[in-house]
Amino acid sequence: MLPVLSNIPFFQGSGVTVTRGRRVGVILFQLGGPDSLEAIEPFLFNLFCDPDIIDFPFARLGRRPLAKLISSTRARKVQHHYSVIGGGSPIRRFTEQQARALQLKLNDLGVDARCFVAMRYWHPFTQEAISHLRWAECDEVVLLPLYPQYSRTTTGSSLNEWKRLFKDDRPVHTVEPFYRHGQYLDALVEKIDETLARFPHPDQAQIVFSAHSVPVAVIEGGDPYQRQIAETTELVMKRGGWCNRFRLCYQSKVGASKWLQPSLRNTVKELAAESVKEVCVVPVSFVSDHVETLAEIDHEARHQAESLGIKQFEMTPGLNDSPKFIGALAGMVLATIGTPELADERLLAADPIPTLYEGRT
Structure with a gap:
């Protein structure tokens, strides 16, 4: 079993069964990144305005001026980093590739799924993902933070933002930290x-x-x-x-x-x-x-x-949309909605392994 993690917002265990014929919306959470050199400062401003990142006494009054100061200073320092990789972050492209690959995998496994990307500090923002989710008429929602390990500054922040913005009565389930998967x-x-x-x-x-x-x-x-x-x-x-x-x-x-x-x-x-x-x-x-x-x-x-x-x-290159990683994400989604039986030989035949690490066999 995964360890019990205290102070983590609304993680729900697996066992909730999705009814056949119901559409599942999967939200892939990521940090986001500026798509141009001009976007670096506003991206950083959004990041440093986050109460899960910057928290101090009277922060509500001073957070925005402090975020403006830090982001303007930091933008000049990190501009070179973005210049050497083409002028913008590729994280949106890679995350959207992961979303497409995961949707195809889940569809292949018999789940009517639609996958959407929700970036915390740059486009597409969480509100954009919620709009797409509603347009797709999804009946169930699975939240999938793309952070293997939990921190309030990453997973916690994304889930808090979701909780602030999502006002709906459709069932929502959350994939737990998967560092032991x-x-x-x-x-x-x-x-x-x-x-x-x-x-x-x-x-x-x-x-x-x-x-x-x-x-x-x-x-x-x-x-x-x-x-x-x-x-x-x-x-x-x-x-x-x-x-x-x-x-x-x-x-x-x-x-x-x-x-x-x-x-x-x-x-x-x-x-x-x-x-x-x-x-x-x-x-x-x-x-x-x-x-x-x-x-x-x-x-x-x-x-x-x-x-x-x-x-x-x-x-080592990023996991990106490697088949093993996408298979792992699909398995997590299926376990979260209570349909692990759908993860049949098409998902596991290449390397049958336990869901959680139990030692190399």
């Missing part, structure tokens, strides 16, 4: 295996799991994110069966407050100081490629590693 772990293992194969000595490459950092204050407030990230790395290493050395670090810190450490940048320095020559970086908290992976890891950290004498630096 067997098929999700296998999708990660597949990407790591593919990347390790690029090294002349795959078993000698050091594996670095990199997760998006969050403020330490969030963790001290009871957020389970750090624990779930650490557990994910352990489960993936067991699932993969590798003997490689590995470590965990964090990236994308914003501001002067204390965030989770060690940083990716300091980790690369440590690896170089230890004379490590082969490094495989795994973005462990992300399910699609975007600025944090393509710019911060595959561009910035790669150049840093090369300048410090690391001979080979590789990053």
Whole structure:
């Protein structure tokens, strides 16, 4: 069973059976990203206006001016990151590909499903997804946060926004954090295996799991994110069966407050100081490629590693719409609406595994 997570908004267990002939609307939640250089500042403003991100005494009065200050300053700093990946974030494109692939998979499994994307801080916003949901005349709703590990700053924020905007009486069910889901772990293992194969000595490459950092204050407030990230790395290493050395670090810190450490940048320095020559970086908290992976890891950290004498630096690609990952998402949706029997041999034949990680067989 998944661990019980306190202070998480309206997670419902599986067992709710969707009636045949009823249409299921699946909402895929993601952070979102600016689609142009001009959109960077308003995107950041939306992010820093979020009460689940910026919270302090009298925040209701001071949040917008503070968000304006941070976003204008931060936009100048991160513009280069977006420039090196074409001027905008690809996260919408990858998330819409995931939505299309998931809808096709669910339809193939006998579920009348329609999948929609709800971005938290840029288009298509949650309200847009709700409008599409109503237009499609869906009878049931499944909320699918595309964050394997729970944090109030990601999953919590998206679900809170949904709760504020969705005023309807149709049934709503929520997919739980899936960092322990067997098929999700296998999708990660597949990407790591593919990347390790690029090294002349795959078993000698050091594996670095990199997760998006969050403020330490969030963790001290009871957020389970750090624990779930650490557990994910352990489960993936067991699932993969590798003997490689590995470590965990964090990236994308914003501001002067204390965030989770060690940083990716300091980790690369440590690896170089230890004379490590082969490094495989795994973005462990992300399910699609975007600025944090393509710019911060595959561009910035790669150049840093090369300048410090690391001979080979590789990053595992995002899960994006890989068949294993889409199969995992489909299985989660089916379990949430109480129809796991639909996940027959068409979904599981390639690699029959337990729903939750129970050790490599």
